[in-house]
Structures are given as C-alpha cells and as structure tokens.
Amino acid sequence: MAIIGNPKYEARINHHLAKYETKRSAVMPLLYIAQEEYGWVNPEGIDEVAQILNLDPTQVKSIAGFYTMYSEKPKGKYWLHVCTDLPCALQGADEFYAWLKEELGIAEGGISEDGMFTVEHVMCLAACDKAPMLQCNFRYVENLDQDKMRALLAKWRQEAAQPVAAAAGE
Amino acid sequence: MHILLRGRDIANFKELATYEKHDGFAGLKNALAMSPAEVIDVVKASGLRGRGGAGFPTGVKWSFIPQHEPVKYVTVNADESETGTFKDREIMEENPYQLIEGSLICAYAIQAKAVYIYLRGEFWDIGDQLDACIEALREKNLVGENILGSGYDCEVYTHLGAGAYICGEESALLNSLEGYLGQPRVRPPFPAQKGGGLYKEATVVNNVETLANVPYIMREGADAFKAIGTEQSAGPKIYCVSGHVKRPGNYELPMGATFRELLYEHAGGPLHEDRAFKAMLPSGGSGPIVPLTDEVLDTPMSYEHCAEIGTIIGSASIIIMDESVDMTWVASKVTKFFAHESCGKCTPCREGTYWLDKVIDRILDGRGTADDVQRIADVAENMAGTTLCALGDFAANPIIHTIRHFPDDFAQHVQA
Numbered sequence: 001m002a003i004i005g006n007p008k009y010e011a012r013i014n015h016h017l018a019k020y021e022t023k024r025s026a027v028m029p030l031l032y033i034a035q036e037e038y039g040w041v042n043p044e045g046i047d048e049v050a051q052i053l054n055l056d057p058t059q060v061k062s063i064a065g066f067y068t069m070y071s072e073k074p075k076g077k078y079w080l081h082v083c084t085d086l087p088c089a090l091q092g093a094d095e096f097y098a099w100l101k102e103e104l105g106i107a108e109g110g111i112s113e114d115g116m117f118t119v120e121h122v123m124c125l126a127a128c129d130k131a132p133m134l135q136c137n138f139r140y141v142e143n144l145d146q147d148k149m150r151a152l153l154a155k156w157r158q159e160a161a162q163p164v165a166a167a168a169g170e
Numbered sequence: 171m172h173i174l175l176r177g178r179d180i181a182n183f184k185e186l187a188t189y190e191k192h193d194g195f196a197g198l199k200n201a202l203a204m205s206p207a208e209v210i211d212v213v214k215a216s217g218l219r220g221r222g223g224a225g226f227p228t229g230v231k232w233s234f235i236p237q238h239e240p241v242k243y244v245t246v247n248a249d250e251s252e253t254g255t256f257k258d259r260e261i262m263e264e265n266p267y268q269l270i271e272g273s274l275i276c277a278y279a280i281q282a283k284a285v286y287i288y289l290r291g292e293f294w295d296i297g298d299q300l301d302a303c304i305e306a307l308r309e310k311n312l313v314g315e316n317i318l319g320s321g322y323d324c325e326v327y328t329h330l331g332a333g334a335y336i337c338g339e340e341s342a343l344l345n346s347l348e349g350y351l352g353q354p355r356v357r358p359p360f361p362a363q364k365g366g367g368l369y370k371e372a373t374v375v376n377n378v379e380t381l382a383n384v385p386y387i388m389r390e391g392a393d394a395f396k397a398i399g400t401e402q403s404a405g406p407k408i409y410c411v412s413g414h415v416k417r418p419g420n421y422e423l424p425m426g427a428t429f430r431e432l433l434y435e436h437a438g439g440p441l442h443e444d445r446a447f448k449a450m451l452p453s454g455g456s457g458p459i460v461p462l463t464d465e466v467l468d469t470p471m472s473y474e475h476c477a478e479i480g481t482i483i484g485s486a487s488i489i490i491m492d493e494s495v496d497m498t499w500v501a502s503k504v505t506k507f508f509a510h511e512s513c514g515k516c517t518p519c520r521e522g523t524y525w526l527d528k529v530i531d532r533i534l535d536g537r538g539t540a541d542d543v544q545r546i547a548d549v550a551e552n553m554a555g556t557t558l559c560a561l562g563d564f565a566a567n568p569i570i571h572t573i574r575h576f577p578d579d580f581a582q583h584v585q586a
Binding site: 125138139 | 293
C-alpha cells in the first residue's frame with residue numbers, strides 16, 4: 001500500500017496539514033505515518049511525504065536522517081531501545097544491554113534471525129528512576145531484570161506467532 | 171500537599187471533572203478578568219524563574235513580546251531529554267490539565283494565536299493524552315474561539331519530535347517545529363522578537379514545569395508563591411533523583427531545601443549502606459559535577475546557593491554516584507551523550523565532542539598518557555563559549571569539572 005490515497009491515514013494527514021502555518025511543518029508527523037505503513041522510512045515513503053508537502057525528497061530524507069526515531073533501514077518487528085545513559089548505567093544498564101544482545105544473538109542495529117527483534121542503545125529516555133529500562137516500539141518497559149526480560153521476549157514471540165497481529169509492548 | 175505533582179494527592183486528577191472540582195481553571199478565569207499586562211505583572215511579582223535549566227525570570231520573558239505584533243505564539247518545551255530528567259513526564263502524565271491551563275494563561279498574557287506543545291517523540295502516548303484533553307477543553311469552551319466568553323481565541327496543538335536532545339534548545343526546537351533540521355539559530359533575533367520566533371513571529375518558549383506553576387500563581391496570588399522558597403528562588407521545584415540512592419524518583423520540595431534533606435529524608439540515603447556518596451551531578455549531564463561533601467549536602471537547592479558551590483541547580487536532575495564510581499568513566503559516559511547529540515552545526519562542538527570521546531576511550535583503555543588528560547581539558551576549555559547554543563558549554567563541563575575535582579581518578583589510568 002501507499003500512504004497517499006490510503007483511507008487509513010487520510011484523516012490523520014489532513015489533521016496535521018491543518019494544524020501548522022506551513023505545509024513543511026508537517027514533515028515529522030508524516031514521516032511517522034510513512035514509517036508506520038512501511039515498517040521503516042523507505043524511499044517510497046520519502047517520495048510520498050515529499051509529494052504531499054511539495055518538498056524535494058532530499059529535504060525530507062535529511063529530516064529522516066537527523067532523528068533517531070526514524071529508521072532508514074528495515075528492522076525487526078519489535079524495535080528495542082535500551083537506555084544506557086549515565087543514570088541507567090549506574091543501575092546496571094550496560095551489563096543488561098550486553099546480556100540482551102547475547103540473549104537475542106544480534107549485534108547493535110541488527111535483526112534477529114526470526115525477523116522479530118532489533119536492539120539499539122539510546123540516550124536518556126526520562127525514566128532514570130526505573131532502570132534498567134527500554135522502549136519497545138516506543139512503549140515504556142521499566143524496572144527490568146534478566147528474568148523479566150526473558151518472560152517478555154517469550155510473550156512477544158508468542159504474540160507474533162498468533163494469526164492476528166498483536167499490539168507490541170505491554 | 172503538592173502544587174505541581176497534585177496527581178499524587180488527588181485520585182483521578184487527570185480527569186477534567188476532578189481537575190475542575192479542585193480549583194481547575196480558577197487561575198485562567200482570574201487571568202481573563204485582568205488585562206494581559208496585569209497578568210504579566212503578577213507573574214513577574216511571583217518571582218517564578220524558568221524551570222528548564224536557565225532560571226530566567228518568566229514574567230520578564232513574557233514582557234519581551236512586542237504587544238503591537240498581530241501574530242504571536244507560545245511554544246511549550248516538553249522535549250525533556252537532559253540526562254537524569256524525568257519531571258515533565260510525570261507532570262504531563264498525571265496532571266495534564268494544569269500544564270494546559272498554565273499554557274493558556276501565558277498565551278492570554280502575550281495574546282498568542284496558538285500554543286504548540288513540543289514533545290519528545292518517545293512521549294507519543296502523552297501526546298495522545300494531551301490531544302484528548304484539548305478536545306475535552308474545546309467542548310467546555312476553554313480552547314478555541316472566544317474562550318469563556320472573553321473574546322480571546324486560542325488553539326492548542328501537540329507536536330512530536332523524533333529523538334534529538336538538541337531540540338530542547340529553544341531555537342533548535344523552533345526549527346524542528348517548522349520542519350527544518352533541529353539545529354540552533356543565530357541570535358539575535360531572539361524568539362521573543364519579530365523574525366526570531368515560530369514562523370518568524372514573536373514567541374514565548376517555556377518549559378513544562380515553568381508553566382505548570384502558573385495556575386497556582388494566578389489562583390493564589392504572587393505573594394503566596396513568593397512565600398515558598400528563597401528570596402531569589404521562589405516557589406516549589408521538582409527534583410529528579412537518580413543513581414545510587416535507595417529511593418530514586420521525583421520529589422517536590424520548596425526551592426531552598428537542602429540536598430541533605432532531599433537525599434536522606436526523601437531519597438533514603440546511599441543505595442549501599444557500606445558505600446559513601448562520592449559525587450553529584452545536580453543538573454544532569456550538562457551542569458558542573460561536585461564532590462558530595464558535607465558542605466555541599468547542607469547547601470540549599472536554589473539558584474543563588476548552588477552558584478556559591480560552583481555548580482547550578484538547572485533542571486534539578488540530580489544524579490548521585492557513590493565511592494565505587496570512577497569519575498573517568500562518568501566523564502566518558504556524559505561525553506558519549508554529547509558526542510551523539512551534537513547537531514553538527516558548529517565545528518567546536520561537532521569535532522570537540524568527537525575527539526574528547528576518542529581520547530577518553532584511550533585513557534580508559536590504559537593507552538593514555540598524562541598529556542592526554544591535559545589535552546582533553548584544553549579541548550573542553552576551547553569549546554566553551556564558542557558555539558551558537560549552550561550545548562558546547564554543556565559538553566565541556568563534564569571534562570573540566572571531573573578533572574578539577576577528581577584528578578586521581580584520571581591519574582590512575584595513565585602513565586606519567
């Protein structure tokens with residue numbers, strides 16, 4: 001599918017176009033919509049956002065590249081952002097992150113063999129009192145340890161095996 | 171009783187009916203009965219200072235907006251990304267209407283056309299909640315045209331960032347909101363001036379916690395607010411405590427309470443009984459680190475008292491480290507943050523943070539020399555004050571102050 005002409009997104013796109021003084025201001029919300037449709041910000045999504053906003057695709061791509069929450073490559077179904085910044089690291093986040101990569105058998109930014117997981121470390125997520133923590137598809141998962149994380153990974157694998165696509169995260 | 175974290179005292183406080191039952195929008199109603207200039211005078215008299223970190227007097231900031239300009243904006247800085255900061259998140263999650271009420275009072279005071287709440291992208295669910303609040307308020311004629319019959323019109327919108335610390339810097343935030351790269355602008359013109367704000371119109375940019383104080387001020391009066399805190403630091407403050415304490419979390423106390431009260435009475439003291447406190451970053455990664463001595467513990471948490479001990483209270487993101495922590499590692503962690511978050515516009519910050527990170531890695535690996543410690547101090551000192559925004563200074567702080575206070579932590583890694 002595309003985002004242009006897709007009834008799923010029409011109301012949201014119009015809402016964003018209406019709330020700003022310039023069309024260009026809607027580039028960030030529209031990039032989120034492209035990422036939702038394609039799973040990542042791919043060239044088709046960039047072109048469509050550019051077309052909607054009367055921008056050059058290069059201008060849109062520069063915005064996508066500047067921010068960490070737009071992925072410019074395919075990723076796993078569950079995108080895990082582990083905070084390893086100072087407050088979390090004081091509570092063991094570096095060790096937790098190293099363990100998680102080993103548990104999933106992937107390096108930073110890679111996709112697990114079953115296509116399920118991509119894991120990356122990120123800077124402070126405003127949850128410093130609940131470390132170790134991560135965001136899974138941008139939902140907060142806090143106060144973690146290895147046992148809790150193993151249980152969550154099993155739960156997500158089970159959800160993904162269901163015929164109906166389940167919502168990510170908690 | 172809390173002023174900012176009222177959601178902790180009152181059940182279902184995030185529901186509009188509950189908020190209204192507990193004096194919700196009384197502050198806005200008082201404001202609408204005054205002239206915009208009178209509202210600014212009240213906020214000036216309250217002594218409220220910006221809670222995002224800089225501590226600039228809020229009413230004075232509002233008074234910079236030229237009244238004759240036909241189009242003005244309020245932008246709420248909800249990009250909360252400073253290492254160790256998690257207060258705005260709790261305000262917006264548990265007390266969303268108070269933020270919106272404060273934003274509307276600010277908007278009325280400067281006669282803004284609209285309010286844009288710029289949220290960090292990771293707060294998208296907070297954005298959804300705020301959108302629902304805005305629609306509930308529209309039904310009650312508290313947002314939109316002719317608010318409560320006052321003749322004043324104002325829209326409120328949310329906008330999501332997408333993961334960039336720099337967008338908490340006000341001019342970068344405005345660029346990001348306009349759909350450009352989130353990089354700082356050359357000033358002047360400042361955001362409050364025509365040509366410097368959102369869409370080149372005069373704009374107030376205020377932090378979430380700053381605006382969440384305003385309904386109380388307009389409801390209870392400037393004197394009631396000024397009675398809390400110290401002479402130069404009025405009102406309550408949310409202190410975000412993280413690191414090696416028993417009970418990390420947000421604590422709302424008056425400005426001027428001591429670090430000792432916060433860390434022992436509220437945060438429970440050292441996480442490990444057998445390890446003493448060693449150091450504290452009182453304003454996240456960006457403020458000067460201090461050894462956690464008795465003198466520091468007995469210092470009141472205010473703008474003026476923190477200056478006396480060589481640091482800042484800033485956003486009050488208080489990161490505590492015990493004696494097990496190597497300050498060279500802390501310098502490395504904070505430097506990696508700034509190297510990652512440097513927007514790349516100014517050469518001293520872009521190149522400086524990159525090379526600081528490389529050289530500190532070398533020191534931590536045991537391949538560094540005493541010259542390397544001097545080298546990173548030099549690089550940091552040459553970054554400070556040479557960039558368009560404060561990030562260059564922020565990135566210099568962790569190096570300069572860790573070396574100044576903890577030289578032995580660096581010396582242990584290097585050969586002479």
